[in-house]
Amino acid sequence: MKENGGGWSIVLEPGDHPKVTHRNRYFVPYGSEIPSGDGDYHICLHPTEEHENCFFVPPGAM
Structure with a gap:
């Protein structure tokens, strides 16, 4: 996850989230x-x- 061009870019791999299979x-x-x-x-x-x-971010990162 990184800040990029006006927002947040997030890449998830299998195992990072229960629903992610690819x-x-x-x-x-x-x-x-x-x-x-x-x-x-x-x-x-x-x-x-x-x-x-939905995407939750720590208050200090916003």
């Missing part, structure tokens, strides 16, 4: 992220691994 890339524009309550990064994939529907 390498996936996601882009979350700035302003779409949600503050994380536990200080960690989290991504929600629903209904399939190709669909990112």
Whole structure:
């Protein structure tokens, strides 16, 4: 995960997330992220691994 061109670029490999079965890339524009309550990064994939529907970022990283 890195900041890139107006948002967050995220690459997940199998084992990084319970739903991920192959390498996936996601882009979350700035302003779409949600503050994380536990200080960690989290991504929600629903209904399939190709669909990112929420991304949590530590408050200091926003």
